[in-house]
Amino acid sequence: MKKILFFFILLNVISSWSQSKELNLMPWPQELVLGKSKLEIQPDFTIVVHQKITKRIEIATTKFLRRLSGRTGVFFDNGFAFNANSIQNATLEIFYKRAGKLEINEDESYQLKTSSNKISIEATTDIGVIYALETLLQLLDNNDTSYYFPEVSINDFPRFTWRGLMIDVARHFHPVDVLKRNLDAMAAVKMNVFHWHLTDDQGFRIESKKHPKLHQLGSDGQYYTQEQIKDVVQYASDRGIRVVPEIDVPGHATAILTAYPEIGSKDTIYSIERFSGIFDPTLDPTNEKTYEILGDLFAEMAELFPDKYFHIGGDENEGKHWDENEHIQSFKKKHNLQSNHDLQTFMNIRLEEILVKLGKSVMGWEEIMTDKMPKSALIHSWKGKNEGVPQRSSLFLAAKKGYNTILSNGYYIDLMQPVSEHYLVDPLPKNNNLSAIEKARVLGGEATMWSELATKLTLDSRLWPRTAAIAERFWSSEAIVDVSNMYKRLGVISFRLEELGITHIRNRDVILRNITNNQNIEALITLAKVYEPLKIYSRNAGGTEYKTYSPFTLFADACTADASDAIIFKELVHNFISSKGENSKAEIVSFFKKWAVNYQQFNQIEKGSPLLKNIAPLSKNLAEISTTFLQIINSETITKEDYTNCIEQLLQIEKPVEDVELAISKDLKKLAAFLIDTKKVSNISNEYFKKITN
């Protein structure tokens, strides 16, 4: 009853989405009522905790006060939260019942209520408190004279219990501090699983005390010590985040075999892989030593990772070395294993037995889902339509078969696609044909950050802010699908991630300064706002263009998906065309004017360099086509010359240069078609026109 009062007896409430959607919350809360008053941030802002101050609460409240003070410049009298018995009145009162457990289906809900002079947070667990504090920080607003929290009443809880982010630290190593700041960012958007992809062909990143050759020979010296792993796991736990380790076997195992060639399926010399892709080295599932080493390793890992789930990979094993190995072939016959897939299942079941003894449940990429796989396994669905099967087919199949399962297909954040594409992928879309019990087996999903092309300099800009939108998909109601509102909120969330140390914004200019040798980078910034890195796998076709030690300080590395000016320009063009040229013309012209002088500006960079020379065409192409558009958009008649130039330049800008592509090329095409359609054009053959409109 108290709760009902808490949420619904609010005077002067305005509950319409039309007003509340101005709030820059992400993930969007389940229930929100917006009031009219506000609470101003003053130096006497204090927090009281009506319960034991757990380490989680201590860290969360202290960090909250630092962030609030940092944002507002308000000098607080008190820098730490108080216990209930040590203070009478507090601005923010926190009530919770117990420490949260790091397991699936834990209660992560919270209630947050702000009024003109009081804030209260109620939650079952201290994890709920963390989320409430993050929501509260997202609510901060200001006018000319003060910073304040608007009056709200929020009741919030997650839609899915598994809201994960996988980071691949094998293809490029990401040191502890990089992981920690990303754990902070995860907590800020209420994600609760860090899936740590620790081994792959390009590196084995864990210190093994039982088999030290693994990290000594398999990592180029880039690995986490066991103490560092404990530190990261604790750091995650303090933020309500579970950590699931992945040891990828039997494929993706070149680094393991570099250390222990004797458990490989081919008698050869292995060395750490420098390229990307799918490689042949594979563990030998018929060799007892394979299970000895993995058993020892799993036992070591089980000590470091308290989480129930243990990811054994299992993806992309093509079994080429198995086919070439006579002993393995005869083993298959002897054990009546029809296919390599059967052989892998044989191995998986052995590994599952080892893990069960260690108190763990096995988790693996969808390839592990075979008839004999125990139903305690968690199936990680990742293949999409591209593989000839409908999206999410393995997810639904797993749920129907009785497995718990999570979705990553659609959330491959490293592919540099617009965030809108990820955002609209729902693990449980309407009309999913699953029964209630089957639906409950779909635990959620994980964004996956493969790092073939991401170093510690650029990792954050590949992950953020786009991962926040995926986090919203996992947390918020399925009804929250307004893409344009999502983009608006994401802009604010993005900037706020800076205070957690996320480097996605600041590191762009670091790269541009390197390219220009610390000369004026203005021209390059303009370009970085409209060019995007090549998408999907086209930047590194076949995995052979880049080695792990290639430079990742190129212009493409300064660019990001969802190039900021491109997003604005796209909308302007849409407005312009749909209003038949009545709206947005001035803004479009102003963009063209800026771009038209870009090449001139670019050439004013005094000292040239090969890096600059390589990207000069990007500037030249943009300036030329913008000049042409300026001519066309401002004249009544399009001359044949302008027309021809436009067509040729449109074809020109479609070609990738230096691993980037112009993010507005489709919009320019649409705009050209519209202009040609509405203006006088004479003496022009149809042929050209076709080229544009197709």
Place this chain on the structure above:
Amino acid sequence: MKKILFFFILLNVISSWSQSKELNLMPWPQELVLGKSKLEIQPDFTIVVHQKITKRIEIATTKFLRRLSGRTGVFFDNGFAFNANSIQNATLEIFYKRAGKLEINEDESYQLKTSSNKISIEATTDIGVIYALETLLQLLDNNDTSYYFPEVSINDFPRFTWRGLMIDVARHFHPVDVLKRNLDAMAAVKMNVFHWHLTDDQGFRIESKKHPKLHQLGSDGQYYTQEQIKDVVQYASDRGIRVVPEIDVPGHATAILTAYPEIGSKDTIYSIERFSGIFDPTLDPTNEKTYEILGDLFAEMAELFPDKYFHIGGDENEGKHWDENEHIQSFKKKHNLQSNHDLQTFMNIRLEEILVKLGKSVMGWEEIMTDKMPKSALIHSWKGKNEGVPQRSSLFLAAKKGYNTILSNGYYIDLMQPVSEHYLVDPLPKNNNLSAIEKARVLGGEATMWSELATKLTLDSRLWPRTAAIAERFWSSEAIVDVSNMYKRLGVISFRLEELGITHIRNRDVILRNITNNQNIEALITLAKVYEPLKIYSRNAGGTEYKTYSPFTLFADACTADASDAIIFKELVHNFISSKGENSKAEIVSFFKKWAVNYQQFNQIEKGSPLLKNIAPLSKNLAEISTTFLQIINSETITKEDYTNCIEQLLQIEKPVEDVELAISKDLKKLAAFLIDTKKVSNISNEYFKKITN
């Protein structure tokens, strides 16, 4: 003989400083001969090591290749150095004799020779090799079509063996990654001692296994685990850097006493200090438990820190609580200790005995230098003229008395002074009156970074690039004192530190984005280039304006010493005046034009905020005075109105606003005086004029 050939038989050499000073090397090498050819960076660039590849060499060569590839965008065929037996021809050949020891007076010299197709490095130790690789990276240059190393022959070695940087992690905690990137920066400018100020009134930052209350109660949860300390020490060692820990006693000990009040000199409740300054809490030197706890702690530390030296602080003990304590007073009488200074010496000698047993030599701030202090102690000279004694007096006194000694007075990098002031402080200036043996006792110096006002967000911008100039003072010949050339080189060194992860440049805009709520920061950038944080201790007068948890995200935190536009403007004004107005006028006018519109630009920031409002006067003042100067500089006659405005505005801009001051105010005064002197001014009383010229 081989060495003589190596250095002097160079065809086509040009050895004049006039040419070589164009190189952006820092610290400047002892001997350098510049040639005419160059070696272009190509994909087949390879390194061969003609000796065992030590961990140091492995890390240094790998990092060298990544940095070279990152700067140039060249895709190298090979990402790692080769052993001599595994490759025939290499671009860069490395010869060295043995692993360097981390002790004073180790051989850190190297010879570096580049030609059109070959680079060779020769050194006695692998530490010399590290320095050679850093010099080589500093030599990198480029033209439009290629990146290259110019032909040089360098013979280099340090002037001083102790080239240190102290970082205070007590006033604000600086996590491991912050320290690591600063260790990288230190190595890049050939510094070799990291003095780790680990404890103070505001925090005890070390995990103690024997006395865990120390870090549990004395650190707010912000401390280094012993594993992290080992990690940092190893990281430093891998870069040729010694680590000297400091446990500051008997004063600066509030954090220790928060955990163990029973060893304090006053029966009271202690709590971690939040302000800055000199505080009363002091360890009780008459209590055996003091030596028990410190003895245990020193023993733990001795295991973690292999360096011979152990810093016990000893500074700023005013003994107030000693005076108030009857037991301590009678102890003094009983032991015939005349003064508190004698009592402290009594304690220091006991601590020295403990440390000697642990194989350590004691090091302490100059206050520890009393008659009874053993000559094995190292005296850290820090007091300056301000204290009523001539600068370096304790340094020379120590050397004369027979102590090894280092200088920090003049190198307090946290005071936000122009780097030129630090740069010209020489530990051993000419006419120092020391004998040869006394001179040899002056081991070098340390820059000291006290962090009352520096958080992990801003620490780097307080340290860099200015510390690089101090590093040059410690390494290079005393004859290298060209301040203007130093500033020129420092600009390049500064930018290059970015590739090591140093955040001094990138974090400025992070702060400005926070102030503007992610709106346009151009107006603020302009301001940050001419305003500087208040110097010496005036930003935090009495240590009471800021607490440790106050916001350090203010405009002053975005500003730095040696504001970049101020440096340029200063030189322009100098040129203008000394050429009697013939030179630099256009550039000066162009600055005034930019500044004159700043307030307009500032007000275009759409959404206001308290943080913006606070700094609005900075913009307004600059714009107004610039407008006035534009009027004056362009007219033949100065009107009374302009004159009056100018005087008033000059007085106005001298006043600090929001903890910053206008770095060009002296130059504006000079310029005003010159203009008034050279232009027609009518009806103006002398009174005003005096105000300016004084």
